[in-house]
Structure formats: structure tokens, C-alpha cells
Amino acid sequence: MGHSAAVCDHRASFELTKDWNGIEQVELRNPQGASTRVSLYGGQVLSWRNERGEELLFTSSKSIFKSPKAMRGGISICFPQFGNCGSPDQNGFARNKIWTIENNPPPLHPNDSVGKSFVDLLLKPAEEDLKCWPHSFELRLRVALASDGNLILISRVRNINGKPFSFSFSYHTHFSVSDISEVRVEGLETLDYLDNLCQKERFTEQGDAITFESEVDRVYLSSPQCVAVLDHEKKRTYVIRKEGLPDIVVWNPWEKKSKAMADFGDEEYKQMVCVAGAAIENKITLKPREEWTGRIELAAVPSSFCTDFLDPHLNFF
Template sequence: MKAMDSNPACEFEGRGGLAALRLQHPSGAAVEVYRNGAHVTSWVLPRGEEMLFLSSRSRWEEGKAIRGGIPLVFPQFGPGPLPQHGFARTSLWSLAEAGLARDGSVRALFRLEDTDSTRAIWPHRFSAGLEVALKEDSLSVSLEIVNRDEEPFSFQAALHTYFRVEDISAVTLEGLRGVEFVDSLRGGAREAEEREAITFECETDRIYDNVPETLRLVDAARGRTLVISSSGMRDAVVWNPWVEKSRRMEDFGDDEYTRMLCVETGVVLQPVTLEPGASCSGRSVFEAG
């Protein structure tokens, strides 16, 4: 992490009394991150345009997952022996540093280490670092995992990003043509994407394998294109709950599916194995155009 020259950062008491941090870029862009899960809940462009979706029914309680923004998935994706999507998104992270970096971005670094509680359900010693970097028209989120144990361990991780859209029926996702995906709604059936511009007309839950470094989310109703660039994250999960699933979710409004799309970058289909003392990292950059 580069040295900080000043500190355009403000810690505050967020919703539900949760500890949060607001970063303000000189351009007027801003981002808010809750220590509960090191969870990015808001990314606003200089003219005040919100880029992330946040459900009006989200819970705001320590130890509970926030619905929307950028939940951090680690060390498990989806259901399994651990809580859904792991424990990182419901753990209390520490704020290590925040301020203006020499490259002009405003950055914050959050850290999480194993505890008695995490080792009780996942018996490994680890450290995790999440860095958020804000520029005028872009947001970068980086995750690093370090194995502090004496044995190897394997994990999955993802940035479960909820993008705000004006109208899901006018949204396309570009850049995945020819990429194989696992369709979670069809029992894990695997096939190749045939469309250059993916549209959304029903519930979608797909894990794309070994995706290109750059995808484009085109929101025609909003007149905006978002470029999603990733490194160290080979998979992309594309999700929208549509009508019926939205109605079954307690922390999600019945019609909110029309205003969001999840494009989740990460390592999901093939878990990463880290040797003792080793580390790995991944980063996603979201650029508004």
C-alpha cells in the first residue's frame, strides 16, 4: 500500500449504529464502507449518481449480512459446511489506514484475521486485507489472503457486487460470448454462452468460467456503460433473482430485481489452495463511462 499524504476520510456511525467509513475524492466522488464485513455500501460519482444497489429491506445488525453493495465472499461461496458465502461478510474488520494516496486516489485498507470463532468452524489461521481505492470515475477493490497456518488450506472468494441499474429489461452484459458457464438453475448444467450481449428476462444464476479480463455492463435506460476489469479473479457470477425469488427473500423488496444486477468477480469453480506462508490476491476495477 502506498504512503498516505493526507486523510480525506471520516469515520461515522452508520445505519443500525454500525461503524462505517466515508472516503471523499477531491472530484466529489465518494464511497462508504462498513466495518461489518468490510462492506462497500455506496459508490457515488461526482455528480451524485449512485452506482451500487442497496435493498431498502437490508438488515443493519452486527454479524448479519448487508443486502446490496459489495459483500465479500470468503472462504466459501454459496451453501456448504460454513454459513452461506462464508464468514468474512459478517465479521468485524479493523480499519488499518485511510487517506489520499500519491497516485491521486483515496484509499482505505481493512484487515481481518482468524479468531477463536472462525477457527471453530474453519480451522485455519489466515489474514485478509481488503483495499478500496476511489478515483473520479472509478472504484477499485482488492483482496489479499495470507496463509498463517502450518498446513495448506483451500478457499473460494468473490466480490458479490450489486450494481444499480435503471431498468433490468434495458440492460446488457457484454464480453462473455464463447465463455463456458455453469447454470445453477439447471442443476449445474454446463454450456457455452452464445450471445455477445446478454439480456435479462427471467431469473439468472450462472457462474462463468475463466472470463476475459474486461466486461461491459450497458444500462441503456440510464445512458451509461460500466467497464468491469479484473485480475486474479477468473470467474464471474451473474445473478438476478427476478419475480418469484425476490418475493421469497425477507431482506429484498418484491420489485427491487428491476433495479439491480449482480456481476460477481472471484474464484469460485476451482478453489485456491495456499501453502503455509503463501499469499494470493485479486482485484476488480469498476469504471463508469
């Protein structure tokens, strides 16, 4: 099938395998030994490891990875809606569909290819999708691994319809942490947020950082391009840089909610935090033949270096 055409760095490996359900997965590996694995089921990133082989994404040990259920963990693609409680799938159908590998996608900016190994995936609506969301679209996803081990996800939604449509989007990213009580999220100070635990009521963040002592389920609005998740015990900082995604979702289910979820361990809330680039409050509207691009770049760095990554003048893209 010529899948290797999707890789630009000949020193990086690109391996196509199948999971226990027979669904194809792509593993990318850079010369330094960092890796990422993405499933064609949902276009979901299942693993992201640094050059020492340490897993940086959380996946529940009780996760159910079988249609029609999206796996609990990794990075899932939430489209065309997110958190719509009146919907059978409140986070959209894209994460429950089989995507295809696209060998010759429409070109991205040259910087999105240089020095990176990557795979391009494509999702188009099936007839059943058009019944619940009657819009013709093409959703492209590039998953790329840079030479420095950073993970880059670039999504493009194109309207191939005869009429405009609107959608929400989120890269629902579950980070692996040592202990949630040792975690703080920086970069969201003074922002307004919608609290999903209070009927989406709007509040203003009062703390100098977000820390966790109970369940948190919020959408921070008009957030900066760069947000940091500090894990004090591991002395590791996750840096999230984003474009086209004005909002940030912050979620941890805490103890009571964890026990109520069949696909989540009772104590696993201690080892994860979800901090996700998203477009939720103001939906994205595309006219016919218009295209939207949203991207994130994730870095995992020693905490002592994180101030460099938070420099707003640095351009990752």
C-alpha cells in the same frame, strides 16, 4: 487512532462515522466529489457515488443490516466460500465479521496508492471461525477511490498456517440499473458457465451478450480481464476490470425469488444486477506463508465511451 495515515491524497477526505448499530464506517471522497462508503461490518462497500452524487450501487430498501446478517446490496466480500449450499453461511463468514482499520499494512505496488484516497482493512479469524474453518489467515482489503472516480478493491489472503488451505472468493457487486430489461452484459460471449438453477450443470453461452428475461444465477468460467454492463436507458456502462479472479458471477433473482426474500423488495429485481469478479470453479490453494491477491476496478462511463475501456491492451492496474 491516526486513521488519516491510510489516505495518500491530502485533497481527498476521509471520514470515520458510525451507523445506527454503532458500527464504524469510512467515507472516502475525491476532490471532484465522487465518494464511497465502506462498513467495518463485513468490509462491505455500501455506497459508490459519481461526482454528480448519483448512487452507482444497489442496496435493497428492505435490507437488514444487523449481525449475523450481511446487508443485501453494495459489494460484499465472500470468503472462504461462495455458494456452498451445505454451509450455514453459504457465502462465507468474512461478510459477517467486524474488520479493523490497518494503518501500516504490508506494502502494495506504488501504483495502488498514487492519486487515490484509500482505507486498509484487516480480518483475522476468531476462535469460532477456526471451529468451522480451521485455518489461520490474514485477509486484507484496500478500498480506494481514484481521482477519476473509479472504485478499486484489492484483497490479499495470506496463509499463516502450518498447512495448505483452499478457498473461494467473490466481490459480490450489486450495480444500480434503470431497468433490468434494458441491461446487457458484454465480454462473456462463447464462455462456458455453471448454471446454479440447473444443479451447476455446465453450458456454453450462445448469445452475443447476456440479457435478462427471467431469473439468472450463473458462474462464467475463465472470463476475460474486462467485462461491461450496459444500461441502455441511463446510457451508462459499468466496466469491470479484474485480476486474480478468473470467474464472473451473474445474478438477478427476478420476480418469484424476490418475493421469497425477506430482505429484498418484490419489485427491486428490476433496479439491480449482480456481476461479480470471483474465483469459484478452481479454488485458490495457498501453502504456508503464501499470499494471493485479487482485485477489481470499477468504472461508470457514458456508453459511447465504453469501447475505449474494453481495449484489452489498456492496463488499469
